[in-house]
Amino acid sequence: MATLGDIGLAAAINIITAFIFLIAFAILRLQPFNDRVYFPKWYLKGLRTSPTTSGAFASKFVNLDYRSYLRFLNWMPDALKMPELELIDHAGLDSAVYLRIYLLGLKIFIPILFLTWAILVPVNWTNNWLELSKATYSDIDKLSISNIPQGSHRFYAHVVMAYAVTFWTCFALKREYETVAKMRLHFLQSEKRRPDQFTVLVKNVPPDADESVSEAVEHFFLVNHPDHYLTHQVVLNANKLAKLVEEKKSKQNWLVYYQNKYERNQSKRPMMKTGFLGLWGEKVDAIEHHIAEIEKLSNEIAEEKDNVRNNPKAIMPAAFVSFKTRWGAAVCAQTQQARNPTLWLTEWAPEPRDVYWPNLAIPYVSLTVRRLLMSVAFFFLTFFFIIPVAFVQSLANIEGLEKTASFLKPIIEIKPIKAFIQGFLPGIALKIFLILLPTILMIMSKFEGFLSISRLERRSASRYYLFNFFNVFLASVITGTVLEQLQTFLKKSVNDLPATIGVAIPMKATFFITYIMVDGWSGTAGEILRLKPLIIYHLKNFFLVKTEKDREEAMDPGSIGFDTGEPQIQLYFLIGLIYAVVTPLLTPFILVFFALAYVVYRHQIINVYNQEYESSAAFWPDVHGRIIGALVISQLLLMGLLGTKEAASSTPFLLALPVMTIGFHKYCKGRFEPAFIRNPLQEAMMKDTLERAREPNLNLKGYLDKAYLPPIFKEAESDSEDDDDDDDGDKKWAKDNVLVPTKRQSRRNTPVPSKMSNGSSPNLLEIQEKDRP
């Protein structure tokens, strides 16, 4: 059992680790040659140019200004300075709302901290149950619920606190839901014109012997939406084209690599083998080979492009249908079109960047089967993943390694190395599995046929959370593999489950404290270092980069990663809520995590991440739902725990809590969720009217014409024909959307303009407009 001292030591170690990361970051980020790793967002916005273009040679790579090192933690207040409205402008609503999850953590747990420390810590501490029971115990246990004698009336304090925690959490959740819903509606309302506002995605266009898909779509909507239909874009199967373009890009990279190599050492033409991974096959001149290959691919791409455009088989039974007004689009997206509810399915189109193109052609019938298959697969993945991992582990022993790689034998035979490998090898299969898990989950979501990247990420997130819940949380509480647990659970009564888990909860407090410090504190501090992108960027920079444009491409800003990040936060909500009443000592550790993560991710969002799409915070209902779930779980576990404490008189009072919480959830669902799913006609009409008054002569058709052409198509186009005027409209839109003029000057430190400059003042106006009844 860990004492307070042990915890203190562990905390010290993790704080020091976190500090080392932060200092390393503070130093690295000041070096000009890392600028593109730590400030890619600004480059992408065109507000920062390479520092290498000016100044002395040394200062191009190393920052020699010693004063800047003194203020090495300055990025923290800088990251906090940017007001939220400007943040939305700068990084989009998704990012701004994502940060609010951390803030919500702070809002929920700070009052809980004060309450529980003021009431429960004295209540727990002033008992001597553990002393009397003569069990081994630590100081931490003296502060926890374990120290209360069986059947004591003091448990009423915990019951009351459970009510307080529930009420406060629900209150915070409701306020937050309200705010986010308002932010979303305001964001949608104040947005510039976007193609998806006018567009509806139509799936399952029925095949017709006499008409092409395009004609069928046009006729159907001209008949059924005669006053509103404007134009449409059929969905083309460009998956093969995308593959070819991808291949060409990779070959081009290699060409550049070999050219660079040749430039540095002109005495020798670089050679390569044509076989698998360049390991065998005929030896050829690498540069010439690649030039020829690229030529070949370019021809193939041109051919495939023709094919996709003209071959009716490449046209999928789906289309993006655009309307004359937002009202028309909102109506079409929310209504059923045809008598057969599996035909002419309409939904609000995701914005063009958010569309996941390969899934657009999956027929309706196979969707049910696919979802069913994936639920079964996920069940097995969660509960039986340990079987293949164990199998690989049994293969990956030292003898096997010696056999397959006999040249390594002399090295492996050295004792300390052998010992290290023997200790390390079994774990590696599990580690690799866990690293691959988000990718596996994402592939599963893609297989299920969701049509937008945001929905894919949300689906993966919810699955990742479930996996974490069973394999991280439950597996830590009840030691043993999940498979064993499953057997235990099936054999036990439903009634006993909360008790079985509940009893184990207080004993695992120290484990979770350590977990929070390692994963939450050091992990978050490590995130800001961006070691992997840093290394890859410098490798690319060395081998591939020739022009400024290449350097731009070598940058990897990354994105928030909702599918892995949010489930991690949710795990902290779960642990925090469960221990809030049981072991109040844990709450401050959770709080430190939320505070640190908030600052770090705010910095990353401002300076690094480049969100690929904008879903306007469509993920909030998921976030809300999972916190509610954590709350209910914490209530059930507390009931189970108190049930075993012979506190029969106080336990029944807890019964109302889960019922009330679920009722609250239903209320919130009805009250706020529609704002995240449907598009109210009132809003649409308001925007239409405003627009008609402002721009009566707008050429909407020209604006929407190419908006939903598959991106790979445009890319291939601009690639082979070097920017013909086809996609100008779309490019212009993209530019309109991204470029926001600001008066930024400084470049060395993170520049944060905090004044509400011109760029954001229209927002203010629109808020006033919105707030009018």
Add this chain to the structure above:
Amino acid sequence: MATLGDIGLAAAINIITAFIFLIAFAILRLQPFNDRVYFPKWYLKGLRTSPTTSGAFASKFVNLDYRSYLRFLNWMPDALKMPELELIDHAGLDSAVYLRIYLLGLKIFIPILFLTWAILVPVNWTNNWLELSKATYSDIDKLSISNIPQGSHRFYAHVVMAYAVTFWTCFALKREYETVAKMRLHFLQSEKRRPDQFTVLVKNVPPDADESVSEAVEHFFLVNHPDHYLTHQVVLNANKLAKLVEEKKSKQNWLVYYQNKYERNQSKRPMMKTGFLGLWGEKVDAIEHHIAEIEKLSNEIAEEKDNVRNNPKAIMPAAFVSFKTRWGAAVCAQTQQARNPTLWLTEWAPEPRDVYWPNLAIPYVSLTVRRLLMSVAFFFLTFFFIIPVAFVQSLANIEGLEKTASFLKPIIEIKPIKAFIQGFLPGIALKIFLILLPTILMIMSKFEGFLSISRLERRSASRYYLFNFFNVFLASVITGTVLEQLQTFLKKSVNDLPATIGVAIPMKATFFITYIMVDGWSGTAGEILRLKPLIIYHLKNFFLVKTEKDREEAMDPGSIGFDTGEPQIQLYFLIGLIYAVVTPLLTPFILVFFALAYVVYRHQIINVYNQEYESSAAFWPDVHGRIIGALVISQLLLMGLLGTKEAASSTPFLLALPVMTIGFHKYCKGRFEPAFIRNPLQEAMMKDTLERAREPNLNLKGYLDKAYLPPIFKEAESDSEDDDDDDDGDKKWAKDNVLVPTKRQSRRNTPVPSKMSNGSSPNLLEIQEKDRP
């Protein structure tokens, strides 16, 4: 243990009982003075007039034509003759589809009967497990799964049969769902113009300081549906008015009663006491007293009517909004109107007859609470109803009775009477509770705030089914009160539940066979006798009826009673599916029930029931869902049963069944359910276009103007002002809708015109039209 002989005896008794009912019915229905009890539907349609107006005096009351008695079972083929399309015309789609539930039972169980008898009966019979085990057993058990030895490979036959049953049931269900969905769409399509096609019910109109509700509604829809909005009717709180009108009607009935009494015996003016139930108080002249009271009430009604019309507090924040086109109404019903999703809620308006007026004003927030409360209440009602019943039983003992009603003491003290009361009294509380249960469930549904009678009935039906499942089915299988079961279940593992119940299943076969015969056979045969309406009609006829109109009002045609009837059928589906594989002997009993009930209810629907509303078979998804539920339960129980039979090798093969069944259900939900909830725009547009071509000068506003005035309002109006021209429009519509001219001649026997006459030929045309791609 019952032998085959015992079952045969019980069957004989029940068949005789059923025959007695049927013969009694055959005789009673031929008597002219019962005509209005057994053929009210024809009177209501105006196709039959009282036989008392013509012929000899005796033949007015008694049928003296002996030949008609010889064909006393003729009503059966007569009931079956009417083709379905004509039935829909005659009684509405709801009734026609309701009959299809019985047909579906026949469709599902006839092939199952052949299959299981051909395969399972020999497989079961050719074992001697029961002989060897020396347990007491009967011939029935020899035919059931109990006769297979532990761990036998013969269980594979049952597994295969379980698959066959599941596939066949799913196939039948899918085909039926498809047919019903088509019938519904066709019905909606071929219907005459109805106000609800153009109308949307808007709830939660936000209060506005400057505008009345009516103005707010008009402005909102003029702004947000400028091209489609036509008119609206605010909802008036006429609950008090309704109460007054009701009271007046009752007083009028009493007045008529006293007047009749006085007429018969002119020597004595009838007197009455004014106090409670006429038991005490001042003695007054009954006729004068009632005339005065009616006068007073008439004034109050007039006053209240003015009040409702002009007092803004009587106007509820809800309105029926009508549109110029069906397309506009369909759009408005399916979309979200306002930014705040709890304001301006729209839904497709129920047809005027179907609206449940008192619930129109319940605010949105209280709905969640009301539903939550009712779920909790229903939980307690289901599992703890036995507690108050037992309490009442403990009070209603013989001593208590003697105390409260001491004048009865001499009678009660007589031995046989005392014994009878002692045996009878405890049961009476339970019996009364069970009789009241549907009413209680209906009150609960009303409290939940549903807005149409059809939805109220559907909600009550699903609750009644759950109650039956726990308190009839489960309580019969596992002997003991449900409360005890609940405790057992909570203490047992989830895994053990199917086994616990599954093992008890084969032992209860004889019980359920008896249950089917008593409740299903005799009960159904009793339904056709209509004893209660018969008695009440003749009582009313004797005391109240003076004019032909009074006689019309004395008729009580009743209706299908979906809220009690459907759950009963579902119980048979459940029992049938569970025993299909376990005890094939039970299936024929189920089949007889379905066949008998089909004929009986078809007769009743044609001749008796007068459906109060038309929901266009909106209940089918519920029916489908409950049969799927029964299927899954039967699969789980079979798994549990086989698990205990040491048939470890065959049980896992069953695992896929529930998964597949649930997958099938999800598929059906996606494929067919929207047809029951949403109104496709394509259909709406088609009807609009047709109508515009046929009647270009239609005055729709005039047609819709008073359609959604509360009925009580019209009633009060026509009552006091004797049919002013206000509600002519609506009356005309009602007439349009109900009166279908047929060439009916015969009056004595059930007249069933079977030719597809003019009335139904347009349907055929429309079917052809519909089937075109």
